[in-house]
Amino acid sequence: xxxxxxxxxxxxxxxxxxxxxxxxxxxxxxxxxxxxxxxxxxxxxxxxxxxxxxxxxxxxxxxxxxxxxxxxxxxxxxxxxxxxxxxxxxxxxxxxxxxxxxxxxxxxxxxxxxxxxxxxxxxxxxxxxxxxxxxxxxxxxxxxxxxxxxxxxxxxxxxxxxxxxxxxxxxxxxxxxxxxxxxxxxxxxxxxxxxxxxxxxxxxxxxxxxxxxxxxxxxxxxxxxxxxxxxxxxxxxxxxxxxxxxxxxxxxxxxxxxxxxxxxxxxxxxxxxxxxxxxxxxxxxxxxxxxxxxxxxxxxxxxxxxxxxxxxxxxxxxxxxxxxxxxxxxxxxxxxxxxxxxxxxxxxxxxxxxxxxxxxxxxxxxxxxxxxxxxxxxxxxxxxxxxxxxxxxxxxxxxxxxxxxxxxxxxxxxxxxxxxxxxxx
Ligand SMILES: Cc1ncc(COP(=O)(O)O)c(C=O)c1O
Numbered sequence: 245x246x247x248x249x250x251x252x253x254x255x256x257x258x259x260x261x262x263x264x265x266x267x268x269x270x271x272x273x274x275x276x277x278x279x280x281x282x283x284x285x286x287x288x289x290x291x292x293x294x295x296x297x298x299x300x301x302x303x304x305x306x307x308x309x310x311x312x313x314x315x316x317x318x319x320x321x322x323x324x325x326x327x328x329x330x331x332x333x334x335x336x337x338x339x340x341x342x343x344x345x346x347x348x349x350x351x352x353x354x355x356x357x358x359x360x361x362x363x364x365x366x367x368x369x370x371x372x373x374x375x376x377x378x379x380x381x382x383x384x385x386x387x388x389x390x391x392x393x394x395x396x397x398x399x400x401x402x403x404x405x406x407x408x409x410x411x412x413x414x415x416x417x418x419x420x421x422x423x424x425x426x427x428x429x430x431x432x433x434x435x436x437x438x439x440x441x442x443x444x445x446x447x448x449x450x451x452x453x454x455x456x457x458x459x460x461x462x463x464x465x466x467x468x469x470x471x472x473x474x475x476x477x478x479x480x481x482x483x484x485x486x487x488x489x490x491x492x493x494x495x496x497x498x499x500x501x502x503x504x505x506x507x508x509x510x511x512x513x514x515x516x517x518x519x520x521x522x523x524x525x526x527x528x529x530x531x532x533x534x535x536x537x538x539x540x541x542x543x544x545x546x547x548x549x550x551x552x553x554x555x556x557x558x559x560x561x562x563x564x565x566x567x568x569x570x571x572x573x574x575x576x577x578x579x580x581x582x583x584x585x586x587x588x589x590x591x592x593x594x595x596x597x598x599x600x601x602x603x604x605x606x607x608x609x610x611x612x613x614x615x616x617x618x619x620x621x622x623x624x625x626x627x628x629x630x631x632x633x634x635x636x637x638x639x640x641x642x643x644x645x646x647x648x649x650x651x652x653x654x655x656x657x658x659x660x661x662x663x664x665x666x667x668x669x
Contacts, residue, residue: 253391259384259618266612278648279640281612283437285473285496285586286639288556291548292498298535312534319522320514321348321506325533328540333508336471336546339484345508347517348528352467352493352505357389358520359463359489359513363428365392373428374398375463378416378451381589381619381633383437383465397621398427404629406578412591413581414439416447423458429489430455433465435476435584438619438635440561442480442583456487461513463489468585473497474549475557476584486510494532496586497545497553504532557586557639564588564638567646571653575660588636589616591629592656596663598631602655611651 247255257265267282303309320326326343333339349355364375372394377386380399390396400421402414414436423430430451435442443451455462468475470482473496484490492506507517521528539545561582568579568588580589595602599615606613616633624630634652638645 253388258388260388262618263384263614266607276610278611278644278651280636280638280645280648281614283496283500283586283637284639285498285500286556286560288498288552290552291556294539294544294548295498295535298539301538302535308534312530315530316527317348317530317533318518319527320518321346321521321528322530322533322537325537325540328537329506332471332540333484337482337484339508341484341508344511344514347507347509347514347521348533349505349507349517349521350525350528351495351500351503352465352491353385354503355491355505355507355517356386357391358516359507360386360389360396360429360431361391362516363461363463364396365390365428367428371425373426376400376423376427376430377432377621378421378430379414379432379436379441379443379447380621380624381414381436381438381616381630382431382621383433384614384618386431387618387621395621395623397623399621399624401624401627407581410578411581412578414441416443416451418450421454423454423460427458427460429461429463431463431465433467434480435468437468437585438587438614438616439580439589440582440585440587441580442476442478445481448481448483452483452485452488459487461487461489461509463491465491467491467493468496472545472549473553474546475554475586477554477558477561478583480584484508489513494536497549499532502532502535503529560586560638560642560645561588563642564636564645564649567649571650572656575653575656577656586637586639588638589633590636590652591633593632594660595632595656596659599634600631602634602659605655606652609651609655611648611655613648613652 263282323343326346330341330343330346334341360375364373366372375397377397377399379402387397400417403417405413405415407413432443452462470476475496490508494504536545576593578591578593582588600617603613603615614635617630620630
């Protein structure tokens with residue numbers, strides 16, 4: 245078979261491909277596996293019971309069910325859902341939205357390619373623009389989508405604040421952060437995958453002001469944020485204005501299987517999404533919006549997020565922290581302050597092997613985590629810290645988390661011991 249140049253993008257493995265393949269491998273493995281790798285949310289029985297109830301109501305409603313499975317939706321996505329969500333966001337956050345500010349996609353991941361390639365790459369004036377990531381490490385899923393020959397991401401190294409209890413927090417380094425004509429947009433995930441960081445209100449205000457001054461959009465990936473799933477454990481104000489493109493998703497609520505993403509943006513951006521949906525998939529899925537509209541209308545989804553989802557992850561986070569305290573007390577480990585999402589980002593300062601090597605060794609023992617390097621854009625200049633961290637998803641069962649973290653501690657301890665033995669020789 246002869247493939248075009250375009251196909252080469254899909255012939256190689258990438259960070260995102262590997263992440264999803266690991267997830268598939270761990271799901272179908274028969275041996276003892278500790279899946280602390282991919283981004284699957286937890287199965288929370290109370291949440292799943294409520295979603296099952298909503299699904300039963302839907303299947304019992306002959307007309308609604310028939311429409312949902314038997315008709316394409318509008319290319320911008322289900323209008324009733326968009327209206328309901330626009331009203332909710334307006335009431336909750338005062339953002340003055342209508343359905344023309346909202347589009348549905350088949351998962352947030354499917355919006356990134358369109359958005360990033362629309363604000364970066366080649367421009368009619370022959371310029372080449374990039375997406376600035378002001379705080380790396382950043383979500384691995386962004387980096388593979390560029391269609392241009394040249395890299396479309398520019399990452400900036402985080403400042404590190406050391407905190408008590410062996411924690412640290414990344415901070416945007418505003419010194420020298422100067423937006424210029426080579427920047428087409430700025431993008432942050434908040435809460436951040438992979439670190440669990442929540443960029444502060446002050447940092448957001450500064451980024452927003454810089455973007456507005458330069459007339460380029462600020463893309464905020466709220467896959468873990470407010471209003472849903474609300475996996476955020478620190479005070480933080482959600483932001484939107486007509487220069488902000490906010491991405492929301494139903495995945496981390498517990499619905500990654502039904503692939504529903506949401507874009508909240510100015511109408512000209514929504515039009516792009518709508519046309520992209522029509523061209524590439526005719527229409528987005530109706531399932532997520534149809535299932536969730538009644539829950540949003542009754543205010544039930546907000547209760548689910550506040551009363552079930554957030555407390556669940558807070559408890560899981562605290563448990564994972566206590567396990568680390570116990571099994572890694574002798575190791576030089578620091579944990580990024582876990583302020584949101586479902587990950588712990590562990591920094592083994594001075595790790596004698598790369599985190600990629602650690603990842604391989606752990607996988608051979610059936611423990612899946614993610615190494616740190618893929619969370620930096622490929623073109624970003626090297627930094628020792630880039631190879632010293634791993635991401636651990638703590639949504640798995642407590643038993644799996646204990647087993648996985650204990651195994652990680654053992655393998656890391658061995659690396660430090662081997663290195664010390666070599667030096668002593
Ligand atoms: C930060 C972040 N954004 C977006 C996504 C993609 O979510 P979706 O399932 O809506 O495509 C993920 C998935 O893990 C994520 O971690």
